[in-house]
Amino acid sequence: SAAALIQATSSYQRVKDLHAQQAKSPRELEEAHYQYQSALAADKAAASTLAAYSQSPTGTSFDLEILAPIGGQVIAAPTARGEWTTSGDELFQLQDLSQLHVSVRVPENDLAQLAANLSAYVMHPTNGEVIELPGTDGELLLAAQKVDPQTHAAEMLYEIPNPGWLRSGMTLTAQLSTGEAHAVMAVPIGAIVDDSGINVAFVQTAGETFERRAVRLGHRDGARVEILEGLALGERVVIDGAYVVHLTALSGSIPEHSH
Numbered sequence: 001s002a003a004a005l006i007q008a009t010s011s012y013q014r015v016k017d018l019h020a021q022q023a024k025s026p027r028e029l030e031e032a033h034y035q036y037q038s039a040l041a042a043d044k045a046a047a048s049t050l051a052a053y054s055q056s057p058t059g060t061s062f063d064l065e066i067l068a069p070i071g072g073q074v075i076a077a078p079t080a081r082g083e084w085t086t087s088g089d090e091l092f093q094l095q096d097l098s099q100l101h102v103s104v105r106v107p108e109n110d111l112a113q114l115a116a117n118l119s120a121y122v123m124h125p126t127n128g129e130v131i132e133l134p135g136t137d138g139e140l141l142l143a144a145q146k147v148d149p150q151t152h153a154a155e156m157l158y159e160i161p162n163p164g165w166l167r168s169g170m171t172l173t174a175q176l177s178t179g180e181a182h183a184v185m186a187v188p189i190g191a192i193v194d195d196s197g198i199n200v201a202f203v204q205t206a207g208e209t210f211e212r213r214a215v216r217l218g219h220r221d222g223a224r225v226e227i228l229e230g231l232a233l234g235e236r237v238v239i240d241g242a243y244v245v246h247l248t249a250l251s252g253s254i255p256e257h258s259h
Contacts, residue, residue, distance in 0.1 A: 002046075008032075008039035026141045027157060034069075041069035072096035097162050101141070102133060104156040104174045108147045111154055118143070119177045120156065121220070123189075124165065130189065130223060131166075133158045133174075175220050185231065186224040191239045192217065193246045201227075202245045204236040210245055 015032035018024040045067045076093035079085055104120055118140075120133040133156075134140050142157035156176070192215065193200050199217055202210045218226030231237065238245050 002043060005039040005043040008036045012036035025145070026139070030141070038069040041067050066091065068092070068094055070094055070096050072098075095168060097166075097168070099159060100162050100166055100168065102158045102160055102166075104133070104158070104176065105151065105153040106144055106156060106176065108152045108154065110176075111144060111147075114144070114176060118156075120158070121175045122172045123175075123220070125172060126194075129163075129165075131160070131163055134160055137161050184218065184226045185233060186226050187231070187237055188223060188239050189220065189225050191237050191242050192225060193242050195246060200246070201231060202238040202242055202249075203231070204238065210238060210249070212246075212249060 012032045012035065015024050015029055019026070019029040048067065072094040073096075074092050075095045077091065078093075079089060079091050085091065102122065104122075106114065122131050122133065123129070138158055138160035140156070141159055142155055144154035144156055147154045187201065191201050193202075195212075199215050201213050201215050203213055205211050213230045215230030216228040218228045220226070
């Protein structure tokens with residue numbers, strides 16, 4: 001463990017120096033730092049094991065403290081309680097969900113359209129919640145430096161705080177800014193309801209009377225979505241409580257103050 005720590009320390013310092021000269025990416029620096037932290041934790045664990053073993057009487061068992069290289073949640077424990085293990089056996093799998101990497105893959109044909117001051121968004125798969133990338137507390141780690149010859153896409157890599165619902169391995173829809181502005185008809189994302197796979201909005205026609213409209217959606221900018229078909233300029237659209245109106249429309253009654 002001591003030899004591994006020396007090697008990891010040397011490698012981390014080398015990558016750190018190269019990163020300062022812009023010869024290594026932030027992602028490579030982060031990976032080297034993780035390897036250094038893992039080697040440091042392994043060295044501490046080895047020292048703790050040696051100390052516990054040296055203080056225990058011959059032929060007796062003793063409690064062994066295991067130090068994890070990162071904080072997080074135990075997501076798997078392949079080894080059963082009381083099972084014999086040897087060096088190199090996997091005891092636990094840890095996952096830190098407080099900070100996540102979000103990889104946005106951009107097709108090579110769309111790279112030329114990306115804005116210089118790039119902004120990006122990912123959407124919750126069901127409730128329409130929007131996360132801006134990288135946001136105020138996040139960071140852009142990798143900015144489409146090369147195109148993958150197999151996928152024909154470049155990667156935008158962000159590190160962001162977990163809003164609570166993101167999980168490792170999820171696949172989401174992302175929107176990237178092109179830097180071009182167009183005048184379009186748009187509504188807040190909360191005005192759109194998924195009705196059995198059909199995007200619908202509710203238009204107030206009179207008083208507490210609402211009309212269900214199937215709509216065709218266009219681009220999103222994070223908070224709003226473009227309407228290509230189904231609505232006309234000047235119509236009053238339910239924004240807050242659209243899903244409540246949808247549910248009550250299914251039951252045949254519209255509640256008071258639903259718009």
